[in-house]
Amino acid sequence: MDDKPASKLTYSDITPKGAYTNRRNFLFGMLATGGAVTGWKHFSNWMSGPATGSVPVKLNNVKKGPFSTAEAITPENDVTTYNNFYEFGTGKGDPSRNAKNFRTSPWTVSVEGEVKKPRKLSMDDIMKIAPLEERIYRHRCVEAWSIVVPWIGYSFSALANLVEPTPKAKYVAFESYYDTRQMPEGPSAGIPFPYLEGLRMDEAMHPLTLLCVGMYGETLPNQDGAPVRMVIPWKYGYKSAKSLVKIRFVKNQPPTTWNTATPEWYGFYSNVNPNVNTVRWSQATEHRLGGGIFSRPIPTQIFNGYGDKVASLYSGMDLRKYY
Amino acid sequence: MGVVNSILTSKWTKVVVFALCLVPLAVLVWKGFQNELGANPVEFVEHWTGDWTIRFLIITLCVTPFRKLLHVPQLIRFRRMLGLFAFFYVCLHFSTWIWLDRFFNLSDMWADMLKRRFITVGFAGFVLLIPLAITSTKGWIRRLGGKRWQLLHRAIYLSAIAGVIHYYWQVKSDERKPLQYAAVVGALLAWRLGAWLYKRRQKSATDNRTSKEPVTAETA
Ligand code: HEM
Numbered sequence: 421m422d423d424k425p426a427s428k429l430t431y432s433d434i435t436p437k438g439a440y441t442n443r444r445n446f447l448f449g450m451l452a453t454g455g456a457v458t459g460w461k462h463f464s465n466w467m468s469g470p471a472t473g474s475v476p477v478k479l480n481n482v483k484k485g486p487f488s489t490a491e492a493i494t495p496e497n498d499v500t501t502y503n504n505f506y507e508f509g510t511g512k513g514d515p516s517r518n519a520k521n522f523r524t525s526p527w528t529v530s531v532e533g534e535v536k537k538p539r540k541l542s543m544d545d546i547m548k549i550a551p552l553e554e555r556i557y558r559h560r561c562v563e564a565w566s567i568v569v570p571w572i573g574y575s576f577s578a579l580a581n582l583v584e585p586t587p588k589a590k591y592v593a594f595e596s597y598y599d600t601r602q603m604p605e606g607p608s609a610g611i612p613f614p615y616l617e618g619l620r621m622d623e624a625m626h627p628l629t630l631l632c633v634g635m636y637g638e639t640l641p642n643q644d645g646a647p648v649r650m651v652i653p654w655k656y657g658y659k660s661a662k663s664l665v666k667i668r669f670v671k672n673q674p675p676t677t678w679n680t681a682t683p684e685w686y687g688f689y690s691n692v693n694p695n696v697n698t699v700r701w702s703q704a705t706e707h708r709l710g711g712g713i714f715s716r717p718i719p720t721q722i723f724n725g726y727g728d729k730v731a732s733l734y735s736g737m738d739l740r741k742y743y
Numbered sequence: 744m745g746v747v748n749s750i751l752t753s754k755w756t757k758v759v760v761f762a763l764c765l766v767p768l769a770v771l772v773w774k775g776f777q778n779e780l781g782a783n784p785v786e787f788v789e790h791w792t793g794d795w796t797i798r799f800l801i802i803t804l805c806v807t808p809f810r811k812l813l814h815v816p817q818l819i820r821f822r823r824m825l826g827l828f829a830f831f832y833v834c835l836h837f838s839t840w841i842w843l844d845r846f847f848n849l850s851d852m853w854a855d856m857l858k859r860r861f862i863t864v865g866f867a868g869f870v871l872l873i874p875l876a877i878t879s880t881k882g883w884i885r886r887l888g889g890k891r892w893q894l895l896h897r898a899i900y901l902s903a904i905a906g907v908i909h910y911y912w913q914v915k916s917d918e919r920k921p922l923q924y925a926a927v928v929g930a931l932l933a934w935r936l937g938a939w940l941y942k943r944r945q946k947s948a949t950d951n952r953t954s955k956e957p958v959t960a961e962t963a
Contacts, residue, residue, distance in 0.1 A: 502782030510917035565783055610916030702855055713784035716846045
């Protein structure tokens with residue numbers, strides 16, 4: 421590996437941290453206990469190889485991207501232990517526990533629909549479509565909490581241009597991975613899976629819209645949507661579908677999971693908007709995570725503070741009706 | 744039975760039960776100092792105190808059926824304390840919302856009360872408990888008279904129902920936990936309905952033999 425220039429490294433070449441730690445654990449386990457049971461456990465872990473992608477690995481050649489906020493970044497531990505990823509359980513701590521052994525390699529994303537060049541992309545392909553950028557975005561959950569995350573990826577438009585959408589493509593539909601063998605908690609979540617999301621074409625093509633493969637300098641942890649997810653910073657977090665397996669360019673507005681389940685609480689557009697409240701949540705303020713128990717709620721900004729860049733997408737639209 | 748009786752009537756048992764009722768609060772404070780409240784500590788405290796409110800309401804509602812079914816009438820000694828602890832935890836819950844969650848934003852909270860039905864019904868559950876807490880003393884039983892006092896304190900049924908609806912209306916999609924609480928509260932109230940119907944039938948069957956059983960606070 422040493423003789424390869426770093427830029428030629430492929431996704432599967434990167435040695436997962438897990439490979440080192442497993443090996444070290446193996447030796448320590450043997451030395452400390454000398455016990456056959458512990459030894460065997462570590463031995464079998466080691467023999468079966470690292471579960472690729474299950475432990476984040478460092479991403480090289482990431483340049484600083486545009487649109488980053490100067491606000492304090494949320495501690496990584498908060499972003500990896502407090503997740504909404506209902507396929508792995510509905511408790512905030514469930515995904516970090518239950519997604520440990522989620523297999524993210526091999527991985528294929530099918531890009532299809534109203535496009536000239538449909539593609540089945542591997543993660544190696546996806547890592548090469550455009551240079552990786554770090555973008556520090558605010559991320560606002562519909563549950564009135566928010567985080568500031570240094571995501572890694574590139575504008576989704578780069579992937580779209582690769583497959584050449586036809587003029588018929590008016591929306592983009594996203595589908596997340598779902599398999600009850602890997603996600604036994606899924607059927608209890610109370611919403612239908614696979615998880616579906618969608619954007620209007622102009623929203624998807626907006627430079628802020630990120631196809632995301634990493635965060636905090638590394639590949640995505642499983643609970644945060646490994647190996648590849650969307651990040652749309654001016655919309656509530658659930659619009660940013662995780663663990664993508666299908667991206668479909670379509671003519672009509674696609675069905676989306678939360679909107680289908682509870683339309684009064686979740687609209688199709690789901691733009692962050694302190695002036696539009698639902699029967700469930702006041703969106704006037706939010707709690708910025710990482711500030712401790714006595715940190716005060718802060719006012720929520722329209723379009724999550726990205727209004728100067730995206731408000732024009734919705735000119736003439738009644739945002740109360742299209743919430 | 745002698746041992747059970749002496750345990751249940753010992754004044755030390757009351758002290759122990761009192762201390763046990765404070766354990767959820769102690770664990771919460773301990774977790775706070777250990778930095779174990781997670782990424783969203785405000786939500787953690789709000790959920791913890793909300794959970795313990797509904798649990799104490801349920802424990803309180805268990806007293807009468809347990810007394811009758813297990814023939815341990817002495818349990819009545821703990822009922823007031825348990826009910827007051829339900830009130831104690833809902834006060835913590837409500838304060839968490841006012842202070843840590845909403846930070847005294849009056850207009851915001853007012854809008855929530857009016858618009859968010861889960862808040863409205865939770866607030867109703869809280870308000871219903873206030874007169875019960877106030878009139879929980881022997882003096883108030885005397886002043887109101889056993890029968891009226893008992894009628895008033897049936898408001899705890901409504902409070903528990905309100906608490907369950909409050910929980911049910913706030914969950915996004917996974918309804919398992921609120922439905923579990925609904926099942927328990929439902930069973931406890933169904934037992935009361937059953938006991939009442941049974942008593943009424945018995946009464947009409949033996950109407951000319953027995954005179955009315957006097958109602959006291961202890962028989963509710
Ligand atoms: C009898 C009265 C009440 C009971 C039994 C009760 C019980 C509960 C329960 C069980 C939860 C869910 C905990 C969890 O998810 O683990 C909860 C959450 C909550 N309660 Fe209450 N509660 C009561 C009154 C109130 C009142 C008066 C307020 C405020 C006005 C309130 C505001 C909340 C809020 C904001 C949440 C969190 C919702 C969220 O996660 O967004 N509750 N409560």
